[in-house]
Amino acid sequence: MRAVRLSEYGKLPSIGEVPEPELTGPWDVIVDVGAAGLCRTDLHIIEGQWEPIQHPTLPYTLGHENAGWVRAVGSAVTNVVPGDAVIMHPLTSCGLCLACRVGQDSHCENALFPGINTDGGMAQQMRTNARAVVKLAPGIEPKKVAALADAGLTAYHAVRKASDTLFPGTHAVVIGAGGLGHIGIQSLLAITSAEITVIDRSEPALELALALKAHHTILFTDPEDVLAQVLDITSGGAHVVFDFVGEEGAEQLAPRLLRNRGSHYVIGYGGQLNNLTIDIISREINVVGNLVGSYHDLVELMTLTAQNRVKLHTVDYPLDAAVDAISDLANGHVVGRAILVP
Incomplete structure (x- = not known):
């Protein structure tokens, strides 16, 4: 599949072929990406600002604002089924640590952060988990809400x-x-x-x-x-x-x-x-x-979106134009949010 890969800090990412993600655990969810948001955090990631905090192993796939359609689920997943349209909370939290017990997903002790410390969604598919997926209301397209997953x-x-x-x-x-x-x-x-x-x-x-x-x-x-x-x-x-x-x-x-x-x-x-x-x-x-937000915050935001009280203003780019989108964002030429569409 096609993916936007960061190989070296301080240099633009490249677009190439990588293996499709696979189910490795009972709570895993594989998603066909409908859109991935691009934001200033991605610019800071490319600069290397997040390396001292998250220590990702390079190369890896960028993209921490993602929405799409469920492709496959692990054996324990019951909250979504293949075909469901979903938006992903940025972190895949564990549900067991003290932070998770009080609903503070962003501070999960065992979280992965797709697009920041593991493979993200600037690709045709990505792996997340059952605790991260929020089903979209009927009629809401993934590309219309993808950037709400982090920026929103x-x-x-x-x-x-x-x-x-x-x-x-x-x-x-x-x-x-x-x-x-x-x-x-x-x-x-x-x-x-x-x-x-x-x-x-x-x-x-x-x-x-x-x-x-x-x-x-x-x-x-x-x-x-x-x-x-x-x-x-x-x-x-x-x-x-x-x-x-x-x-x-x-x-x-x-x-x-x-x-x-x-x-x-x-x-x-x-x-x-x-x-x-x-x-x-x-x-x-x-x-x-303010660090991201809770799963419940994302549910509330999706409710406001379904009520048409919050609307994302976007500029769409094909996935293979990721470098152009990054340049436009860095130079202040994007009004609203840049969205990569596979």
């Missing part, structure tokens, strides 16, 4: 964690209206009552934010000008800032946009925070990390 899930997870504090009269600032951010905006509108201001360097991204019904947009030019506009719009600062960029200065600006007792939700990454501890204490602000 991570954005929703952050909003879900903050939702109890985003009641009427509060204000949320979203930094980045791209692949993650545009899902975050829709999630905020779906499950909170907050007023939403969106900041981005891209005018098309801000146009998308307005089309999604964000209340205010700010073009990111000079950080001091952005700060002044946010303080004016929010009457003193945001209650919550969702940073979907996490680098290139966004991570330094985000805490400054908060009012006292506000929370900075870090979703994008690549940069470094330099908060003064006295500011954290005196202002009582919070910095909150």
Whole structure:
């Protein structure tokens, strides 16, 4: 089968032939991939940023945002059957460790992470397990939701964690209206009552934010000008800032946009925070990390998708054009999410 393979950090992946995956355990599920999302995490993987954390054995197949149709199941699998349309939670969790027992799939002690530390879904087929698959509602095509498996899930997870504090009269600032951010905006509108201001360097991204019904947009030019506009719009600062960029200065600006007792939700990454501890204490602000999301978060997100309250904006590429898609993403030419279709 065809697959996108990473062989060396710092170099673009290649597309070639590899053996089809096989069932090796009773909980295994083999999926015919309908689509695989491409995101900035893939760029960071190619750069080697994930090697110290996950230590994958090269070469391996990229792709951690995947959806498709069940092809085969192990002997113990009862929740899906061949032919079912499914989206995959990014991790294959064990169900037995303490993290799994409380529903924290992303922190499973025995998890594999297809596309990051083992073969992923930028291929014609992939192997996952029964705990990772979520059946899609009738009429939902895998390629329309594939990128929700990580980008959408991570954005929703952050909003879900903050939702109890985003009641009427509060204000949320979203930094980045791209692949993650545009899902975050829709999630905020779906499950909170907050007023939403969106900041981005891209005018098309801000146009998308307005089309999604964000209340205010700010073009990111000079950080001091952005700060002044946010303080004016929010009457003193945001209650919550969702940073979907996490680098290139966004991570330094985000805490400054908060009012006292506000929370900075870090979703994008690549940069470094330099908060003064006295500011954290005196202002009582919070910095909150967000790693993917739970299986239940993904079920909720699929419910919103089936209700047409969350919609993924995509640019499709054939699997063999993966290198072109990676180049377009790296150069800021993708509005929404890039999707590889086998």
